[in-house]
Structure formats: C-alpha cells, structure tokens
Amino acid sequence: MQSTVLEIGKSAIEEEINALKSLKQALNQNFEKAVNLILNTKGKIVITGMGKSGLIGKKISATLASTGTPSFFLHPAEAIHGDLGMISKEDTIIAISNSGETPELLAIIPTIKRWGNPIIAITNNQNSKLAKESDIHLFLNVKKEACPLNLAPTSSSTATLVLGDALAIALLKQRGFTERDFAMFHPGGSLGKKLMKxxxxxxxxxxxxxxxxxxxxxxxxxxxxxxxxxxxxxxxxxxxxxxxxxxxxxxxxxxxxxxxxxxxxxxxxxxxxxxxxxxxxxxxxxxxxxxxxxxxxxxxxxxxxxxxxxxxxxxxxxxx
The missing domain is CATH 3.10.580.10 (CBS-domain)
Structure with missing residues (x-):
C-alpha cells in the first residue's frame, strides 16, 4: 500500500531525529577543543562551505555573530579568486563539507595552513582529506539522509546546523552572555526593545x-x-x-x-x-x-x- 503524504513527512522527520541522535553520540572531546579554540581566538571565526553546506554555514556564522562570537562567511569559490584576503592572521576557520572532499574548499586549505590559521572541519567522513588536513575534526556521524534516494542533503544539513547551534550555545554560556548582551546585538528586534532601559x-x-x-x-x-x-x-x-x-x-x-x-x-x-x-x-x-x-x-x-x-x-x- 502506497504511503500517505503524512506518513512520508513523519518518516522524513524521524530520519532526521535519528541523525541528531547519531550526532549526539559522536560528540567527543574534539567539541570541547573546538569551543576552547574559538574562545581563545583573537580575530574572527571565518566559516566557509559550498552549496548546502555554505547555506548552513551562513546561518551558523550569523548565530555566532549575534551571540558574542564575531564571525563572517567566506565563499570558497570567491576565496580562490581574491577573497582569501579577508582572512586575518588571528582568525580561526570552520570549513564545512559533508563529504570532506569538496574541490573548491580543498583548494584554499593549503594557503590557510601556510598562514598558520587553525582549521576546524565539520564533515561526515572521518577519512576525508578535509578531516585529515584540519586541526580539529567534528564528525557528523549521519548514517542516512532523509531523502529516499539518499542523495539530497537533508539529515546531514540538519545535523550540521544543530552542531553549529551547539557550538554557539556552548560559547554563549562560556562567555557568560546575557539577555542584555543579546539585546545590544539586536537593537531593532523585539527582544532588544523589551530589554531597553x-x-x-x-x-x-x-x-x-x-x-x-x-x-x-x-x-x-x-x-x-x-x-x-x-x-x-x-x-x-x-x-x-x-x-x-x-x-x-x-x-x-x-x-x-x-x-x-x-x-x-x-x-x-x-x-x-x-x-x-x-x-x-x-x-x-x-x-x-x-x-x-x-x-x-x-x-x-x-x-x-x-x-x-x-x-x-x-x-x-x-x-x-
């Protein structure tokens, strides 16, 4: 009997829930190392990634910036054509790639390593080149995409987003970030106005x-x-x-x-x-x-x- 639309939707959500459970299980001391590295970064957190990973990266960067960790997104394809100059020597890089083999991303890694900037990699492949080239690797541990073809980034994208949120929340708490601090970064938002003195x-x-x-x-x-x-x-x-x-x-x-x-x-x-x-x-x-x-x-x-x-x-x- 053909599945109903509702059943398909629930199944997709269940797959993504399972992916998050796998992510939680894979979280280890590398996560703590990543948080400490970011806390001790004097510059900004530069997030980079292609395609869906790039879109998720933009959101992670925005979340970090609004919760007390200065950050910006750098597109890998633009980086190899001059935008690498946006990186300062005191910045830390977070490179996102589900496969860990994204060509555009791998193309900028040697230069970044030569400059001495620390690299945090987020991938779903522990044996990937990006994972091996990074200083700290955060493993997504996603077994299966919610996509029935196991092709479209779905569960892996969700896991990456949640991992980014986990980093932001850990950093927020370590910094002692308050509602008042949040309001300072959101003066035009409703919370910012509600916290106005x-x-x-x-x-x-x-x-x-x-x-x-x-x-x-x-x-x-x-x-x-x-x-x-x-x-x-x-x-x-x-x-x-x-x-x-x-x-x-x-x-x-x-x-x-x-x-x-x-x-x-x-x-x-x-x-x-x-x-x-x-x-x-x-x-x-x-x-x-x-x-x-x-x-x-x-x-x-x-x-x-x-x-x-x-x-x-x-x-x-x-x-x-």
Missing part, C-alpha cells in the same frame, strides 16, 4: 519641568505648558522630589474650589509621587504606569530627580 529614553537636564513647592501655582502652570509633559515636578534646592502636579491634579484642585492665581504649587501637588530608577526596563516603567493609571514617572537617584519618562516616550520607543 529607562535611561536610554528618559528626558533630563533642561528638559525637566522643575519648580519649587513654594512657586506660585500660575507660574507652575506656565512651566507645565512650556515643557509639554502635562506635569511639573516640585523639588527643593538639592533637587530632592517633594511632589508632582499633573493636569489631573490641577483640574481636581480647581473643581474643589482652588484658585490658580492665589495658590502655591504645594497646595495642588501630589506628595510622595510614584517614581522609578534609571536602570529598570522600559516595559517595567510601562507596567507601573498601567498599575497606577498614570502617564508620567520621575526618575530618581538617591532621592534626587535625574530624569522623566512619559507614556509617549514609551510608545515612540517601539517597546509595545
């Missing part, structure tokens, strides 16, 4: 709407209008926060019979206002605004005002 977008210095608690209320209103935050922050001579007055505070004060012309800032302000520190995340500032139904937060350090963040600033930052 308040100090990166806060207003400070002359931008701040500062007044004295003893300031006439009508002058306080002018400061609120000129600075454009819908509030004024009452501080003493040492910049210690004494209170905050917002548009809402002002409306409530007038509604309760207060006079703008005959009152002081302290008469209408809210004492002990909610505040934050500069090192908290912008998303945490937003959560605090939502929790207390406010749109502005003073930023303090040792009880002194150093900045201000408005809901509009958070919206502009792209965090949400």
């Amino acid at each position: 308040v100090e990166e977008i806060m207003h400070k210095g002359d931008e701040l709407p500062l007044v004295s608690p003893e300031a006439p209320l009508n002058e306080t209103v002018i400061v609120m209008s000129e600075k454009g935050f819908g509030c004024a922050i009452a501080v003493d001579k040492r910049k210690n926060i004494k209170g905050i007055i917002t548009d809402g505070d002002l409306r409530r004060f007038i509604k309760n019979g207060g006079s703008i012309d005959n009152s002081l800032c302290k008469d209408a302000m809210t004492k002990n206002p909610k505040s934050i520190t500069k090192d908290i995340l912008v998303v945490e500032a937003l959560e605090k605004m939502e929790r207390y139904n406010i749109t502005v937060l003073p930023i303090v350090e040792n009880d002194k005002i150093i900045g201000l963040i408005h809901l509009h600033d958070i919206l502009k930052s792209g965090v949400i």
Whole structure:
C-alpha cells in the first residue's frame, strides 16, 4: 500500500531525529577543543562551505555573530579568486563539507595552513582529506539522509546546523552572555526593545519641568505648558522630589474650589509621587504606569530627580 503524504513527512522527520541522535553520540572531546579554540581566538571565526553546506554555514556564522562570537562567511569559490584576503592572521576557520572532499574548499586549505590559521572541519567522513588536513575534526556521524534516494542533503544539513547551534550555545554560556548582551546585538528586534532601559529614553537636564513647592501655582502652570509633559515636578534646592502636579491634579484642585492665581504649587501637588530608577526596563516603567493609571514617572537617584519618562516616550520607543 502506497504511503500517505503524512506518513512520508513523519518518516522524513524521524530520519532526521535519528541523525541528531547519531550526532549526539559522536560528540567527543574534539567539541570541547573546538569551543576552547574559538574562545581563545583573537580575530574572527571565518566559516566557509559550498552549496548546502555554505547555506548552513551562513546561518551558523550569523548565530555566532549575534551571540558574542564575531564571525563572517567566506565563499570558497570567491576565496580562490581574491577573497582569501579577508582572512586575518588571528582568525580561526570552520570549513564545512559533508563529504570532506569538496574541490573548491580543498583548494584554499593549503594557503590557510601556510598562514598558520587553525582549521576546524565539520564533515561526515572521518577519512576525508578535509578531516585529515584540519586541526580539529567534528564528525557528523549521519548514517542516512532523509531523502529516499539518499542523495539530497537533508539529515546531514540538519545535523550540521544543530552542531553549529551547539557550538554557539556552548560559547554563549562560556562567555557568560546575557539577555542584555543579546539585546545590544539586536537593537531593532523585539527582544532588544523589551530589554531597553529607562535611561536610554528618559528626558533630563533642561528638559525637566522643575519648580519649587513654594512657586506660585500660575507660574507652575506656565512651566507645565512650556515643557509639554502635562506635569511639573516640585523639588527643593538639592533637587530632592517633594511632589508632582499633573493636569489631573490641577483640574481636581480647581473643581474643589482652588484658585490658580492665589495658590502655591504645594497646595495642588501630589506628595510622595510614584517614581522609578534609571536602570529598570522600559516595559517595567510601562507596567507601573498601567498599575497606577498614570502617564508620567520621575526618575530618581538617591532621592534626587535625574530624569522623566512619559507614556509617549514609551510608545515612540517601539517597546509595545
């Protein structure tokens, strides 16, 4: 009975799972040596490979670069026509070839060895020329491709990709790479924005709407209008926060019979206002605004005002 499409798909996935199990079994101290070599590399990690191996190599290079290990991809065919000059003497090479006999790759190995750059080879053939010419060989140990013809790179490509991820994760942990570090390499990504700190977008210095608690209320209103935050922050001579007055505070004060012309800032302000520190995340500032139904937060350090963040600033930052 002919296999269904679903069965074929599941079978292909099972073959690739088996390939990953074989890869795991083959992992040995060469993996540790490769990680240590990369950690001690003063230059970049240059990844090279042809065809599907090259495509996987590009992804591995991108993963390394985004997790704290500087890396770039070098196409072997371009390398033999001048791009070998991209390699510096402090770089380490990762050469990828399933067969270990890729002509274009083997053509650049002698020059790289002559320069003294260490070579890590990733192949599925322990007896291949590339494996023998390398300083460290990482064996894929893939028995069979998911392709029913055992021709199209499928299981071997997956194993190579996963091995690259394993290297990246091992390096990441050895370097003590953090979410904050990751965000630095992904400033335009969602994670990068979620890890943005308040100090990166806060207003400070002359931008701040500062007044004295003893300031006439009508002058306080002018400061609120000129600075454009819908509030004024009452501080003493040492910049210690004494209170905050917002548009809402002002409306409530007038509604309760207060006079703008005959009152002081302290008469209408809210004492002990909610505040934050500069090192908290912008998303945490937003959560605090939502929790207390406010749109502005003073930023303090040792009880002194150093900045201000408005809901509009958070919206502009792209965090949400």
